[in-house]
Amino acid sequence: xxxxxxxxxxxxxxxxxxxxxxxxxxxxxxxxxxxxxxSSQQADKMTVEEAxxxxxxxxxxxxxxxxxxxxxxxxxxxxSQRLAIMxxxxxxxxxxxxxxxxxxxxxxxxxKVRVALLTIEALNKSSPLSGSLPEDASELSLDALLQFTDxxxxxxxxxxxxxxxxxxxxxxxxxERLLMLELLMKSAHARxxxxxxxxxxxxxxxxxxxxxEKLGDFRSSQAARLLEILLDHPDSAIRRAAACSLNxxxxxxxxxxxxxxxxxxxxxxxHAQMATDEWEGxxxxxxxxxxxxxxxxxxxxxLDRWDxxxxxxxxxxxxxxxxxxxMLESMAADLADLRQRDIAKHTALTLLTKAMELNAQRKxxxxxxxxVWLHLFENEQFEPDPKVPKFGEDCDICHKPLETGPxxxxxVFGNMVVCNRCCDRTLHCPNCSEQTSLAECLLRxxxxxxxxxxxxxxxxxxxxPT
Numbered sequence: 001x002x003x004x005x006x007x008x009x010x011x012x013x014x015x016x017x018x019x020x021x022x023x024x025x026x027x028x029x030x031x032x033x034x035x036x037x038x039s040s041q042q043a044d045k046m047t048v049e050e051a052x053x054x055x056x057x058x059x060x061x062x063x064x065x066x067x068x069x070x071x072x073x074x075x076x077x078x079x080s081q082r083l084a085i086m087x088x089x090x091x092x093x094x095x096x097x098x099x100x101x102x103x104x105x106x107x108x109x110x111x112k113v114r115v116a117l118l119t120i121e122a123l124n125k126s127s128p129l130s131g132s133l134p135e136d137a138s139e140l141s142l143d144a145l146l147q148f149t150d151x152x153x154x155x156x157x158x159x160x161x162x163x164x165x166x167x168x169x170x171x172x173x174x175x176e177r178l179l180m181l182e183l184l185m186k187s188a189h190a191r192x193x194x195x196x197x198x199x200x201x202x203x204x205x206x207x208x209x210x211x212x213e214k215l216g217d218f219r220s221s222q223a224a225r226l227l228e229i230l231l232d233h234p235d236s237a238i239r240r241a242a243a244c245s246l247n248x249x250x251x252x253x254x255x256x257x258x259x260x261x262x263x264x265x266x267x268x269x270x271h272a273q274m275a276t277d278e279w280e281g282x283x284x285x286x287x288x289x290x291x292x293x294x295x296x297x298x299x300x301x302x303l304d305r306w307d308x309x310x311x312x313x314x315x316x317x318x319x320x321x322x323x324x325x326x327m328l329e330s331m332a333a334d335l336a337d338l339r340q341r342d343i344a345k346h347t348a349l350t351l352l353t354k355a356m357e358l359n360a361q362r363k364x365x366x367x368x369x370x371x372v373w374l375h376l377f378e379n380e381q382f383e384p385d386p387k388v389p390k391f392g393e394d395c396d397i398c399h400k401p402l403e404t405g406p407x408x409x410x411x412v413f414g415n416m417v418v419c420n421r422c423c424d425r426t427l428h429c430p431n432c433s434e435q436t437s438l439a440e441c442l443l444r445x446x447x448x449x450x451x452x453x454x455x456x457x458x459x460x461x462x463x464x465p466t
Contacts, residue, residue, distance in 0.1 A: 030061055034068035041083060047295065047318040055090035063095050070099055073113050081116060088120045097121060157317040159297065162194030162372040170368065174204035181210060190220035194372060200229060201371050205238075212238045216245030222375065224249050267291055267376060270298075272348035273328065275338040280409045281306040281417075284335060287348050288324065289376050291317075296324045299373035300331070303351060305391045306417070307404040309359035310352075313370035346382040353384070354391040361392055362401070395419040397438075397465065413442045422465075431460035438465065 041054065058065045069091075072084035088096055100117045103109065156164075169177055181199070184192055196215060199207045212230050215223045227249065230242035267289035275284040281304060288298035299315030319327070332340060359366055366374075394401055396416045403419065404410065411418045423439035434457045441453040441462060453462050 030064040031068040031071070034058060034061065034065045035071075038068070038072060038080070038083060042079070046083070046086075047320055047323060049319070049323050051086055052090055055087045058087060059091045059093055063099075066091060066093065066095055067099065070103065073103075073116050074110070081112075085116055085120060156191065157297070158191040158194045158375075159315065159317050159372055161191055162198055165195045165198060166368055166372065170198070170202070174207055177204070178207050178210060181207065185214050185217075188214075188217045188219070190218060190222065193218065193220060193222045193226065194375070196223075196226055197371055197374070198368055200226060201366065201368060205235065208233065208235070208238050209241060212241035212245060214245070215242075216248035218249070219252065221253070224253075225379075267297065269345045269380075270296055271324075272343045272345060273340065274343050274348070274351070275331075275335040275340045277338050279412055280304075281404075281412075282311075283351060284331075284338070285348060285351055286328070286331070287352070287373075287377065295319060296321065297376065298324065298327075299370075299376070301352075301370060301373075303355040304404055305355070305358070305389060306393065306402040306410055307358070307362060308364050309355040309357070309362065309391065310366050310370050313367055313373060315369075315373050344385070345380075347385040347388060349377060349380055349382045350385040350388045352377065354388060358391045393417055395422055397422040411439060411442070416442070418442065425465060427455075427462060427465065429455040429458065429460055429462065431455065432458040434458075 037054070037058075046054075058069065066088075069084045069088050072080050075081055075084075100121050104114065104117050169180060172180075177199070181195070184195070193215075196211050199211060208230065212227070212233075215227050215230075224246060227242045227246040231239055231246070233239055233242070270288040270290040271286070272288065273286040277283075283303040283305070284300065285303060286298060286300050288296055290296055295317070296319040297315065297317045298319065299313055301313040302311040303309065304311050316327075356366065358364075392401065395410070395418055397418050398421070400419065402410045402417060410420065411423050418438070423437065423442070425438045426435055427438055427441060428435055432455060434455065436456055438453075440456045443456070453464055454460065455462055
């Protein structure tokens with residue numbers, strides 16, 4: 001009887017049970033493995049690159065591993081929940097959104113978990129809600145929201161919050177952004193002041209009025225500096241609201257001393273490096289600071305000294321010294337054809353200040369990405385470096401301000417800078433009767449006498465045009 005086969009239906013049933021059991025065992029192993037990995041991590045000390053690597057590692061393990069992160073949202077330990085939120089917002093996978101939607105349908109879901117799920121929906125790039133305020137948020141109790149946001153913002157760096165706002169919400173209408181701001185600013189958390197700075201740069205009137213009234217509730221001295229900016233706004237109602245808020249802030253902080261939030265967010269200069277393109281009149285500047293926790297924040301900005309000032313910017317937070325050094329090595333390889341060197345703090349600050357002044361003179365708005373990092377150095381006191389060249393020079397021929405349009409940069413001839421309009425001027429040589437451009441003649445000018453140029457055809461001396 002041992003060789004007798006089982007009925008076909010029973011065999012199918014047992015095979016199916018075996019497959020289900022195997023799946024459950026395998027799923028349990030995957031989740032346990034992820035939980036062990038997470039238990040060894042400290043959310044408040046993890047760098048950005050470490051978080052991204054860990055998120056990618058968990059994503060490769062599949063939906064079961066991602067599900068283990070959602071389990072952490074129900075953990076009573078706030079650090080454990082922060083770690084799960086941070087990793088879930090980094091995992092670019094549609095499963096994250098579908099799982100969040102599934103959990104939000106649960107009855108009697110803890111409200112703190114519900115807020116976390118809505119935050120993940122709004123921040124995860126795979127979510128169709130990314131960049132907008134979920135409708136479910138209107139049903140949240142204020143106490144639960146404030147409790148969660150205080151925990152969440154306490155973990156995130158101010159620059160991360162500002163970048164999140166820039167990438168996900170700036171594209172929305174002012175009315176939509178105002179709704180979100182009213183929700184977030186109720187906590188008056190100092191790390192939200194970067195968002196306020198971005199909105200001041202965008203200058204939507206209804207948001208400016210809201211900030212002029214609200215910033216007086218913040219304790220940080222950064223709020224007072226932003227209110228001082230609003231005191232110069234052309235709208236009289238905004239100026240009055242800013243003046244009232246600033247009086248309220250001064251009453252709460254009679255000594256004007258920095259509060260605990262300012263002390264926690266204090267940074268110290270760490271390193272600066274510059275790559276120079278002399279012909280294009282551009283500098284790629286790295287400016288790094290060290291936070292109170294020993295980690296490094298830095299930004300990289302492109303400066304144009306002819307016309308545009310601050311052109312572009314990007315940055316990162318929570319880098320270790322080793323990660324920062326690797327980033328510099330990578331940049332050095334990318335800019336190998338340019339002159340690169342470490343520079344002193346006062347040299348870097350002189351370059352940044354001159355570039356910002358040029359933006360104001362030429363009425364080029366500062367890039368919003370640069371506004372995210374501006375607070376890292378704007379209050380530093382320094383002696384200007386006299387070796388830094390002038391920003392915003394005039395053409396040495398027509399004496400009009402240089403312009404760097406999409407066509408090309410101005411021409412540099414020794415210690416002369418000539419605009420494209422002048423370089424294209426046609427000259428007539430009386431000796432050989434040939435016509436040529438001023439640029440061709442300048443290429444053959446006498447280095448000892450900048451007012452003497454020569455015909456490229458016959459080398460006859462020509463007068464510099466006026």
